[in-house]
Amino acid sequence: MTKKLTIITIILLVFLLGGCSDDAEKPSDKTGDAKATTAQSKETTSPSGQPETKGTTPPETTVQNKSGGSVAFEIPEYEGQPSVEINGNVPQFDDSIKTTESFEEYEPLDKQGRCTTAIANLSTDTQPAPSETRGDISAVHPSGWMSGQGWERCHLIGWQLSGENDNPRNLVTGSHYMNVDGMLPYENEINWYISDTGNHVLYEVTPIFEGKESVCKGVHMQAESVEDDGSGISFNVFCFNVSPGREIDYKTGAVTVVDEEVVSRNAFExxxxxxxxxxxxxxxxxxxxxxxxxxxxxxxxxxxxxxxxxxxxxxxxxxx
Ligand SMILES: [Zn+2]
Known part of the structure; x- marks a missing residue:
C-alpha cells in the first residue's frame, strides 16, 4: 500500500517537474520535494494585501506554469471585489521568455477534462484581424458546464487578444461576474496597450480548481509588457468565479439563488x-x-x- 502511494507520488512528481500539465494541481503539502520551485513558492504563498489564515487553513493548490515553475497558490477569500492582487501585483515571468517573439500555448486538459493554463506573448500578430468576427462557441462544454445556470464560457486568453475562438483548452465555466467584472478590464487594458504601442505582452491565465472540483474557484492572471519592462502593463491578480446573490456548487456546476434582491440588482445594472x-x-x-x-x-x-x-x-x- 505504502509502496503504491510512493509510486503514485513519483509519477506525479515526474509530471510536475517535467512541466506536464496533466495533473495541474495537487495539495501543496505533498510537494515538499519539488526543490526546483521552492524559492518561488515562498514568495507567493502569502499574497500581499490578502487576509492571512482565519482559523482554518485555506485551500492551497500547486500551479504549474511556463512563467517560471510551479507556485503554491493560496485561494484568496472573496470579500466583495471581483479581483485581488497576488504577490503585491508583481508578475512572475522567467526572464528566458521575455522576448519579442509572439507565441500562444494552450496546455492540455487534465485527466478530469479541466483546463490547465494558457500562456502567450501577445502582440498585433496574435490579435484577430479587423475583418474577423467572433464565432459560435456554444459547442464547447467546459468542465462543470451545466446549462440554465447562468454560466458563461470564459476564454482564458480573450478572443480580442488571441483570435482564439472555440479552443476547449482555452474555455472555462465561469460566471458573468468573473468574465465581465473580473477579467475584462485587464483584457481591455492589454488590448489597448498593444494596439497603441505595437509592443508585446506576456500573459498567463490559469484557472484554479480546488481538489477535484470541476468548476474553478477563479482564474489567476498575470501580465507584463516586454519592450518597456512592464512600465506599460504589469499585474498579477486573481479573479473570483463567484456570482453575487447566488451560491455555486463547484463540484457539479449547479447554481442556486440565495439572495433574490442582490441578483435582481445585478440584472438591473x-x-x-x-x-x-x-x-x-x-x-x-x-x-x-x-x-x-x-x-x-x-x-x-x-x-x-x-x-x-x-x-x-x-x-x-x-x-x-
Ligand atoms: Zn445571446
Whole structure:
C-alpha cells in the first residue's frame, strides 16, 4: 500500500517537474520535494494585501506554469471585489521568455477534462484581424458546464487578444461576474496597450480548481509588457468565479439563488436584451444582439426569473 502511494507520488512528481500539465494541481503539502520551485513558492504563498489564515487553513493548490515553475497558490477569500492582487501585483515571468517573439500555448486538459493554463506573448500578430468576427462557441462544454445556470464560457486568453475562438483548452465555466467584472478590464487594458504601442505582452491565465472540483474557484492572471519592462502593463491578480446573490456548487456546476434582491440588482445594472420575435433574451454583449432586427429588439432590466415566467428563454449562445 505504502509502496503504491510512493509510486503514485513519483509519477506525479515526474509530471510536475517535467512541466506536464496533466495533473495541474495537487495539495501543496505533498510537494515538499519539488526543490526546483521552492524559492518561488515562498514568495507567493502569502499574497500581499490578502487576509492571512482565519482559523482554518485555506485551500492551497500547486500551479504549474511556463512563467517560471510551479507556485503554491493560496485561494484568496472573496470579500466583495471581483479581483485581488497576488504577490503585491508583481508578475512572475522567467526572464528566458521575455522576448519579442509572439507565441500562444494552450496546455492540455487534465485527466478530469479541466483546463490547465494558457500562456502567450501577445502582440498585433496574435490579435484577430479587423475583418474577423467572433464565432459560435456554444459547442464547447467546459468542465462543470451545466446549462440554465447562468454560466458563461470564459476564454482564458480573450478572443480580442488571441483570435482564439472555440479552443476547449482555452474555455472555462465561469460566471458573468468573473468574465465581465473580473477579467475584462485587464483584457481591455492589454488590448489597448498593444494596439497603441505595437509592443508585446506576456500573459498567463490559469484557472484554479480546488481538489477535484470541476468548476474553478477563479482564474489567476498575470501580465507584463516586454519592450518597456512592464512600465506599460504589469499585474498579477486573481479573479473570483463567484456570482453575487447566488451560491455555486463547484463540484457539479449547479447554481442556486440565495439572495433574490442582490441578483435582481445585478440584472438591473446590466439589463438583458430581448428578441420579441424569437422570445429569447441575451446579455447585451451577445453577438446575436448585433444581428437582431431593431423592431424585435428591446432592452429591459427585468429579472431573469421574471423573463422566464413571461415566456422568454435564455439564448443558447451567451447563456444569460
Ligand atoms: Zn445571446
Amino acid at each position: 446590466r439589463g438583458y436584451v430581448l428578441n420579441t420575435n424569437t422570445m429569447r433574451f441575451h446579455y447585451p454583449s451577445c453577438s446575436s444582439v448585433a444581428d437582431m432586427a431593431e423592431h424585435n429588439k428591446e432592452t429591459v432590466t427585468t429579472s431573469r426569473e421574471e423573463l422566464i415566467k413571461q415566456g422568454y428563454s435564455p439564448c443558447g449562445n451567451c447563456e444569460p
